[in-house]
Amino acid sequence: MKGHQIQSKIISMEIEVLNAVQQRTLAQFTEGPSVKESRLFFLLLPFFDGKNWSVEIESSAKTVSIVYAALHAHDQIKEDIPIIKEQQLTVLAGDLYSGIYYQMLVNSKNIAMVQQLASAIIQVSEKKTSFFEEAIRPLEAIEEAITTIETELLLSFYRFYGFSEYTSLAEQALLYLRYADELKNLQSKNYTHFLHELNSNLVHEIYTEHWLLEKMDSLHGRILASIAELSLDYELAQFLLQQITPHQHRAEQLTREG
Secondary structure, three states: OOHHHHHHHHHHHHHHHHHHHOOHHHHHHOOOOOOOHHHHHHHHHHHHOOOOOOHHHHHHHHHHHHHHHHHHHHHOOOOOOOOOHHHHHHHHHHHHHHHHHHHHHHHHOOHHHHHHHHHHHHHHHHHHHHOOOOOOOOHHHHHHHHHHHHHHHHHHHHHHHOOHHHHHHHHHHHHHHHHHHHHHHHHOOOOOHHHHHHHHHHOOHHHHHHHHHHHHHHHHHHHHHHHHHHOOOHHHHHHHHHHHOOOOHHHHHHHHHO
């Protein structure tokens, strides 16, 4: 499959998801629904790789995308500012998206998928909540929490439809992207709950930056190995490397240091 065909399918899925959850008032006062291109790519990866892709699977992939939109809306809620209309509407937006994806699941009569996704949502929500706790956890626990947050919904979809061969690649790539985002946050002094906990654990943000860079380098190498192991089509592999996980952070670091 050519790169432009992959991009076209991702855009088509994104439009369908956004149309399913669009609400004029919420769109006016909130950021609106959002689904990362990388998550859509990995939801569609089995399709891109030539696996059997039924109408039911396509519908379930859209539903998982709406779950991501719901969780993203709830993530926009700020705890440290007075409650204002935008915040209230953001809560309502998350509830709206949640209602839509449950309705989609009910309509599909796919009870097993409902149970699978419900379990994944609980796990993701628990791990997000863990970053609001005061205790400083070991790095392994922080990594485990971030891994669940970034990958559990997708992996529940893979497990249900027998696509588990893509698990390692998806985990590596989605973690790589999360760490890349956190590196940008760190460099712009936009301290997330994740960064606050890393800084507390590693004492100084210089060490936090080094930790993130090392993680990204390791993950990038593992991504290349997973692509080779899966024998992905050249065009598909290049799209993943160039559009989804471009490896530029080392060059940026050298520019700053130089």
